[in-house]
Amino acid sequence: MRWLRRRRAARFPAITDASPLLPEAVWRPLVAEHLDAGQPSGWWEPVYATAVAQGRRLPWQEGTVHPWVAGWLEDPVHAPPGSRALVVGCGVGDDIVPLLERGYDVTAMDVSHTAIAWAQHRVRALVGGDVQPVRWLVADLLEVSATELGAFDLVVEVHTVPWLPGVVRDAAMAAIGGLVAPGGVALVITEVATSEAGRATHEGPAWAQAPSELAAYRAGGLVRLAIEHPSPGDAPTMEVRMTWQRPRGAPVGGSLDEGLPLLDG
Numbered sequence: 036m037r038w039l040r041r042r043r044a045a046r047f048p049a050i051t052d053a054s055p056l057l058p059e060a061v062w063r064p065l066v067a068e069h070l071d072a073g074q075p076s077g078w079w080e081p082v083y084a085t086a087v088a089q090g091r092r093l094p095w096q097e098g099t100v101h102p103w104v105a106g107w108l109e110d111p112v113h114a115p116p117g118s119r120a121l122v123v124g125c126g127v128g129d130d131i132v133p134l135l136e137r138g139y140d141v142t143a144m145d146v147s148h149t150a151i152a153w154a155q156h157r158v159r160a161l162v163g164g165d166v167q168p169v170r171w172l173v174a175d176l177l178e179v180s181a182t183e184l185g186a187f188d189l190v191v192e193v194h195t196v197p198w199l200p201g202v203v204r205d206a207a208m209a210a211i212g213g214l215v216a217p218g219g220v221a222l223v224i225t226e227v228a229t230s231e232a233g234r235a236t237h238e239g240p241a242w243a244q245a246p247s248e249l250a251a252y253r254a255g256g257l258v259r260l261a262i263e264h265p266s267p268g269d270a271p272t273m274e275v276r277m278t279w280q281r282p283r284g285a286p287v288g289g290s291l292d293e294g295l296p297l298l299d300g
């Protein structure tokens with residue numbers, strides 16, 4: 036007689052203010068190990084898997100849609116409900132929920148298969164089976180396939196780029212641009228340094244972005260429609276929301292090379 040071993044379903048930790056965090060002393064060594072080995076995206080899977088195994092949440096998990104995503108979706112001039120939306124670095128999926136509720140055709144991408152499984156679990160619990168299904172992609176943004184190029188009217192990126200090391204950031208921003216269809220937009224929420232000091236205030240990841248590096252979205256063929264943020268005051272970093280668009284008629288996958296800026300004198 037053969038005993039069939041039943042796979043135990045993973046129990047995903049709750050994400051509330053009261054849920055315990057995975058200690059930095061546990062996840063930072065996993066980050067360092069992979070960055071030292073030249074694997075900038077290699078640490079996410081072991082960190083998510085450790086969090087699930089230990090019943091802990093992770094520091095970037097808010098347990099709810101980012102309010103600036105929800106606000107943007109109140110008046111989505113360039114990508115109305117029904118259009119094709121991609122959430123890159125979707126994590127546990129909170130920003131997927133309002134897109135589904137408004138009737139977008141949603142694809143969700145993350146490099147970690149545990150994150151995707153956790154997101155599937157949460158999205159199912161939050162919206163039930165009443166909405167059209169999400170297309171789930173376990174994929175590296177830095178290796179997007181040709182079939183995804185220019186395939187989305189709305190690409191949502193919330194705090195993935197600032198968690199990537201500098202060596203791959205330009206490529207990540209260009210890749211996000213490459214996913215946007217002609218006439219489509221990228222909604223980007225990130226942390227930006229307000230001064231040089233702001234880039235070195237704490238141990239990364241995350242590392243706040245320098246304002247100058249945001250131009251890398253142009254290399255993906257996008258033009259900026261909007262940049263919004265509260266007054267930074269004396270804060271070394273600030274959260275920023277940007278809307279970028281691929282102009283109609285612009286080539287997908289190619290770059291709108293604007294050349295180097297001219298220097299005076």
Ligand SMILES: C[S@@+](CC[C@H](N)C(=O)[O-])C[C@H]1O[C@@H](n2cnc3c(N)ncnc32)[C@H](O)[C@@H]1O
Nearest residue numbers: 076079095124125126145146147175176193195
């Ligand atoms: C800081 S978390 C933010 C998650 C989510 N956007 C949020 O705001 O809660 C960054 C996410 O990006 C994913 N990620 C990192 N590098 C990636 C890559 N190269 N391709 C796809 N996803 C990536 C990670 O697995 C993680 O879920």
